[in-house]
Amino acid sequence: DxxxxxxxxxxxxxxxxxxxxxCHQTWSHSYMFWYRQDLGHGLRLIYYSAAADITDKGEVxxxxxxxxxxxxxFPLTLExxxxxxxxxxxxxxxxxxxxxxxxxxGTRLLVL
Amino acid sequence: xxxxxxxxxxxxxxxEAPVELRCNYSSxxxxxxxxYVQYPNQGLQLLLKYLSxxxxxxxxxxxxxxxxxxxxxxxxxxxxxHISDTAEYFCAVITGGGNKLTFGTxxxxxxxx
Numbered sequence: 001d002x003x004x005x006x007x008x009x010x011x012x013x014x015x016x017x018x019x020x021x022x023c024h025q026t027w028s029h030s031y032m033f034w035y036r037q038d039l040g041h042g043l044r045l046i047y048y049s050a051a052a053d054i055t056d057k058g059e060v061x062x063x064x065x066x067x068x069x070x071x072x073x074f075p076l077t078l079e080x081x082x083x084x085x086x087x088x089x090x091x092x093x094x095x096x097x098x099x100x101x102x103x104x105x106g107t108r109l110l111v112l
Numbered sequence: 113x114x115x116x117x118x119x120x121x122x123x124x125x126x127x128e129a130p131v132e133l134r135c136n137y138s139s140x141x142x143x144x145x146x147x148y149v150q151y152p153n154q155g156l157q158l159l160l161k162y163l164s165x166x167x168x169x170x171x172x173x174x175x176x177x178x179x180x181x182x183x184x185x186x187x188x189x190x191x192x193x194h195i196s197d198t199a200e201y202f203c204a205v206i207t208g209g210g211n212k213l214t215f216g217t218x219x220x221x222x223x224x225x
Contacts (some may be wrong), residue, residue, distance in 0.1 A: 101213060
């Protein structure tokens with residue numbers, strides 16, 4: 001049972017390119033989340049989804065797009081990558097909004 | 113908007129000594145509180161959580177935390193730390209009616225011999 005996986009684990013891209021980070025969970029959890037982790041900021045919410053086809057913005061959503069056509073997948077797309085989007089990105093899922101969130105291993109993204 | 117403050121960015125401590133990691137939140141409504149731990153190059157995993165009931169919550173690896181509503185705090189404690197406890201610890205809060213978990217900026221616990 002894989003739980004929650006992210007791909008790729010490491011990514012280097014250039015400014016202006018489109019990048020998609022993948023997230024897949026095997027528990028059929030309703031809620032899924034994307035966070036970015038930066039030194040001094042902790043984890044900040046980018047987007048979340050309460051169910052398939054239902055998504056909502058977090059506190060740092062500018063420059064990012066998400067979709068959720070299937071319960072188990074929640075891809076995050078950087079439409080035109082900028083250097084300020086260099087970060088570690090974590091996907092998480094939970095059965096309900098107040099319940100424990102289970103985190104993936106993270107994707108380290110470097111934008112040159 | 114809810115917020116979480118972890119005043120200590122780094123806490124060095126000797127092995128077998130007790131430790132307390134501080135967490136304060138700002139919310140006047142009902143809250144649900146969490147402590148997560150992140151080991152190097154890994155994702156976060158839950159240590160413990162307070163949803164309701166007893167204000168003293170016990171978690172994994174010998175950690176515990178106490179919810180203090182009057183002081184809006186949820187400090188994490190362990191009576192005797194081990195080298196393996198070296199990690200970053202995050203406090204997080206979600207309000208009763210909210211959908212979003214708000215994290216503190218984290219406390220790096222470094223256990224030394």
